Amino acid sequence: MNAPSSVARGMSTAMLAIVGMMFGACADTASKPDASGAVGGAQLVDGRFVNAEPLPEPAGTLVQAGLWVRKVWTTLVPRDGAAARVDFDRQALHGQPSLTWIGHATFLVRMDGVTFLTDPMFSDWAAPMAYTGPRRLVAPGIAIGELPKVDFAVISHDHYDHADEKNVRELAARGVRFIVPLGLGEWVRAAGGDAIELDWWQHVDVAGVRVHCVPAQHTSGRALGDARQRLWSGWYVSGPTHRFYHAGDTGYASSLAEIGRRLGAPSRRGCPHRGLWHAFTGSVLPHHARAGAEAGHGARSRAHRRDALRHLRHLG
Numbered sequence: 001m002n003a004p005s006s007v008a009r010g011m012s013t014a015m016l017a018i019v020g021m022m023f024g025a026c027a028d029t030a031s032k033p034d035a036s037g038a039v040g041g042a043q044l045v046d047g048r049f050v051n052a053e054p055l056p057e058p059a060g061t062l063v064q065a066g067l068w069v070r071k072v073w074t075t076l077v078p079r080d081g082a083a084a085r086v087d088f089d090r091q092a093l094h095g096q097p098s099l100t101w102i103g104h105a106t107f108l109v110r111m112d113g114v115t116f117l118t119d120p121m122f123s124d125w126a127a128p129m130a131y132t133g134p135r136r137l138v139a140p141g142i143a144i145g146e147l148p149k150v151d152f153a154v155i156s157h158d159h160y161d162h163a164d165e166k167n168v169r170e171l172a173a174r175g176v177r178f179i180v181p182l183g184l185g186e187w188v189r190a191a192g193g194d195a196i197e198l199d200w201w202q203h204v205d206v207a208g209v210r211v212h213c214v215p216a217q218h219t220s221g222r223a224l225g226d227a228r229q230r231l232w233s234g235w236y237v238s239g240p241t242h243r244f245y246h247a248g249d250t251g252y253a254s255s256l257a258e259i260g261r262r263l264g265a266p267s268r269r270g271c272p273h274r275g276l277w278h279a280f281t282g283s284v285l286p287h288h289a290r291a292g293a294e295a296g297h298g299a300r301s302r303a304h305r306r307d308a309l310r311h312l313r314h315l316g
């Protein structure tokens with residue numbers, strides 16, 4: 001059946017289908033440094049990854065406490081405000097190219113003969129178990145069982161709303177391969193999947209397209225004590241005729257412009273609403289405790305927001 005669009009965590013639902021093109025080749029090559037020869041991979045400090053640009057000062061205790069209370073409240077109390085569900089168009093879904101927003105940061109992309117998913121998340125809870133984190137408001141735009149054959153999936157980082165163990169297991173059982181930032185491969189393999197790990201500015205050739213791991217301004221962590229032990233990233237997929245950029249979760253950083261400079265403007269972008277909002281405000285993750293200061297930082301600086309918008313336009 002045609003199922004309904006989704007979004008985890010207060011995000012809306014929708015589906016886009018764009019029409020298009022042809023089929024491509026399929027030979028894999030190994031991961032290697034970016035052809036630009038550029039340096040600038042992610043840095044580890046005391047065993048934890050750091051952003052390329054320092055974050056603003058953290059919020060005060062009161063602001064952080066307020067954000068955590070809100071987080072708990074929105075986890076336990078049902079909310080309205082979800083976007084209307086939109087049935088997907090099967091015919092458009094099989095177009096080449098087509099871009100389908102399944103919900104939150106999950107997109108199904110078909111371009112240049114390849115089919116891939118971003119941040120596959122089809123579960124009801126963005127949490128290790130029910131009632132321990134945000135609940136999905138709208139069912140996925142496409143049920144996981146109704147997906148067409150998928151060649152690979154990229155995962156931007158390990159937060160529960162972007163990396164779902166059950167979904168990785170289900171997709172791996174269908175032969176879907178995963179491309180992930182440094183440190184996330186072991187987690188994918190533990191869930192039964194194959195994973196290629198990349199550092200920022202590295203790429204791999206898969207099924208006729210080139211998949212670039214690009215910097216994002218964010219963080220990671222799935223449990224107490226494992227913050228920033230796995231890298232976070234965006235993804236830029238370039239094929240013979242199309243280029244697609246997926247932001248994952250990112251705040252504004254000069255790396256947004258750097259992606260455009262190094263790789264060119266994408267022809268399609270998968271910027272979840274939240275990701276765009278981060279870029280507009282200069283914030284990183286309002287649902288995390290640091291958000292107060294970061295959102296404040298964005299609000300203080302109109303010039304900063306202007307820069308973010310300009311760089312997003314530069315990205316395409």
Ligand SMILES: [Zn+2]
Binds near residue numbers: 249
């Ligand atoms: Zn995140």
